[in-house]
Amino acid sequence: MDLLNLTAVELGKKIQAKETNAVEAVQAVLAQIDKMDDTIHSYVTVDKEGAMERAQKVQKQIEEGVISGPLAGVPVAIKDNMCTEGILTTCSSKILENFYPTYTAEAVLNLEKAGAIVVGKTNMDEFAMGSTTETSAYGVTRNPWNTEHVPGGSSGGSCTAVSANECFFALGSDTGGSIRQPSSFCGVAGIKPTYGTVSRYGLIAYGSSLDQIGPVAKDVTDCATILETIASYDKKDSTSYKRDSYDFTSALVDDVKGMKIGIPKGYFGEGLDKEVSDAVMAAAKELEKKGAILEEFDLGLIDYAIPAYYVIADAEASSNLARFDGVKYGYRAEDYNGLHNMYKKTRSEGFGAEVKRRIMLGSFVLSSGYYDAYYLKALRTKALIKQEFDKAFSKYDMILGPAAPTTAPKIGSSLSDPIKMYLGDIYTISVNLAGLPGISVPCGVDSKGLPIGVQLIGDCFQEKKILRAAYAFEQTRSYQSPFDK
Amino acid sequence: MANIISDETIEYVGILAKLELSDEEKEQAKKDMGSMLDYIDQLNELDTSAVEPMSHVFPVNNVFREDIVENGDERDAILKNAPEEKDGSFVVPKTVE
Numbered sequence: 378m379d380l381l382n383l384t385a386v387e388l389g390k391k392i393q394a395k396e397t398n399a400v401e402a403v404q405a406v407l408a409q410i411d412k413m414d415d416t417i418h419s420y421v422t423v424d425k426e427g428a429m430e431r432a433q434k435v436q437k438q439i440e441e442g443v444i445s446g447p448l449a450g451v452p453v454a455i456k457d458n459m460c461t462e463g464i465l466t467t468c469s470s471k472i473l474e475n476f477y478p479t480y481t482a483e484a485v486l487n488l489e490k491a492g493a494i495v496v497g498k499t500n501m502d503e504f505a506m507g508s509t510t511e512t513s514a515y516g517v518t519r520n521p522w523n524t525e526h527v528p529g530g531s532s533g534g535s536c537t538a539v540s541a542n543e544c545f546f547a548l549g550s551d552t553g554g555s556i557r558q559p560s561s562f563c564g565v566a567g568i569k570p571t572y573g574t575v576s577r578y579g580l581i582a583y584g585s586s587l588d589q590i591g592p593v594a595k596d597v598t599d600c601a602t603i604l605e606t607i608a609s610y611d612k613k614d615s616t617s618y619k620r621d622s623y624d625f626t627s628a629l630v631d632d633v634k635g636m637k638i639g640i641p642k643g644y645f646g647e648g649l650d651k652e653v654s655d656a657v658m659a660a661a662k663e664l665e666k667k668g669a670i671l672e673e674f675d676l677g678l679i680d681y682a683i684p685a686y687y688v689i690a691d692a693e694a695s696s697n698l699a700r701f702d703g704v705k706y707g708y709r710a711e712d713y714n715g716l717h718n719m720y721k722k723t724r725s726e727g728f729g730a731e732v733k734r735r736i737m738l739g740s741f742v743l744s745s746g747y748y749d750a751y752y753l754k755a756l757r758t759k760a761l762i763k764q765e766f767d768k769a770f771s772k773y774d775m776i777l778g779p780a781a782p783t784t785a786p787k788i789g790s791s792l793s794d795p796i797k798m799y800l801g802d803i804y805t806i807s808v809n810l811a812g813l814p815g816i817s818v819p820c821g822v823d824s825k826g827l828p829i830g831v832q833l834i835g836d837c838f839q840e841k842k843i844l845r846a847a848y849a850f851e852q853t854r855s856y857q858s859p860f861d862k
Numbered sequence: 863m864a865n866i867i868s869d870e871t872i873e874y875v876g877i878l879a880k881l882e883l884s885d886e887e888k889e890q891a892k893k894d895m896g897s898m899l900d901y902i903d904q905l906n907e908l909d910t911s912a913v914e915p916m917s918h919v920f921p922v923n924n925v926f927r928e929d930i931v932e933n934g935d936e937r938d939a940i941l942k943n944a945p946e947e948k949d950g951s952f953v954v955p956k957t958v959e
Binding site for chain 2 (some may be wrong): 475476479572573586684695699702703705706707709713715717721722728733734737739740744751754759761796811837
């Protein structure tokens with residue numbers, strides 16, 4: 378149990394110091410999965426044999442001095458929308474129930490080169506469309522803090538796997554908050570990098586202009602270390618951005634003196650739970666005590682981000698998910714009458730309700746006669762939202778707010794009213810529209826014992842500022858685990 | 863509800879999206895799409911006449927590279943995932959008489 382309480386970087390150090398090794402670490406994680414996962418269901422696939430083989434191989438390379446990085450020998454869980462060669466990759470959808478990729482996503486490959494060991498694939502909302510991890514074709518994931526509650530989504534399984542010690546860190550993906558919101562609900566840290574920082578090659582696309590892969594971990598040091606490992610310029614992703622620097626760990630300094638933090642008044646209005654509001658403001662005060670300058674301001678167009686997002690994301694999804702047609706991979710309907718009927722039956726039987734809902738809306742807003750009124754209108758709104766953030770970042774180093782308006786809701790309480798569920802994304806979605814980096818770090822628990830996260834949003838390419846502030850805040854408290862109770 | 867989705871629209875969207883819906887699903891889809899469009903219509907409160915549509919946050923234009931084959935022959939591995947294959951090809955239902 379001792380080993381499992383370590384962070385990824387702490388474990389990596391112990392492996393380098395020969396106090397433990399990759400094989401022991403993987404064994405400990407697999408034992409914890411055996412113990413926990415019948416209840417929590419973080420994983421769609423656990424690759425026990427493969428993980429043990431990789432652990433032995435990596436351990437040998439560590440001993441030979443071939444690999445020596447901070448994540449060498451550290452077990453990792455991967456969200457099931459990232460391709461892993463030879464390991465089942467379902468996107469939590471029936472339509473990919475038997476898909477074994479022939480290649481590995483670039484971000485995962487970067488981790489493997491650094492010696493991290495993939496133990497399995499984590500559960501998610503089907504095709505990352507959801508906020509609760511309840512729309513998976515493979516069953517719901519439960520929050521380790523209280524199994525009656527959802528873990529959030531769509532990277533729910535990645536966040537519960539970290540929280541329940543079923544891995545040492547995980548990768549998630551964030552299209553509208555899918556790393557930050559479940560991190561907040563599960564009491565872990567998660568960062569969505571600036572668009573283009575981590576290659577999307579091998580990430581099964583949902584909303585291509587919004588999707589980013591990012592780390593989920595126990596603390597900010599892990600987040601920075603993992604990001605430094607997975608971020609890379611990749612010519613196989615045409616939206617990959619060649620950054621001047623891929624250093625993130627030098628930001629881990631306990632010093633926020635003089636940093637200007639803007640707090641949008643509109644984030645603290647109606648709809649925000651009082652306990653969440655209090656915990657987030659208390660976090661802001663801690664940063665102020667350390668010398669940061671807090672200032673409230675009006676961030677414009679907050680209410681328009683969600684409608685613009687659902688037009689853009691669903692439009693892109695309707696196009697991206699056209700490839701699932703029962704020809705090249707995945708599920709094919711059994712009875713059909715000709716090619717077009719085969720397509721239709723395969724898709725109708727293979728996709729779940731939320732995915733169909735979004736594909737239909739996306740097809741509609743792109744259709745002739747509605748394209749200008751909906752799709753182009755949303756892209757124009759996106760430009761205006763970006764301008765609002767540009768204005769804010771001309772005055773502030775970062776923006777501070779909640780990651781979600783409430784703590785984790787009860788299982789079964791969200792899906793009946795889609796618009797109400799979509800409104801829960803109000804603090805995260807605009808960050809994706811503007812391509813910005815955002816991090817959620819734990820800042821307390823509510824009276825029900827459920828975790829609360831504070832979100833820090835930076836300007837494009839300013840991950841180091843938000844990592845530094847998140848790190849400084851983290852020094853004021855100790856990590857809380859669901860097992861502490 | 864301001865947006866009333868007709869049966870014809872749902873049929874048309876079904877064709878575009880390549881989805882076959884049961885009658886029950888169609889009724890639900892009409893309701894869901896109507897209320898989503900009502901919600902989305904609040905974008906019309908914004909004057910965007912002077913704003914260019916922004917598809918990417920960064921000025922990403924066409925990204926070119928030399929057309930050189932870098933991967934090997936993965937045909938057999940790729941075909942392993944196919945629901946049906948024959949003689950190194952995907953099998954689909956007959957499309958021409």
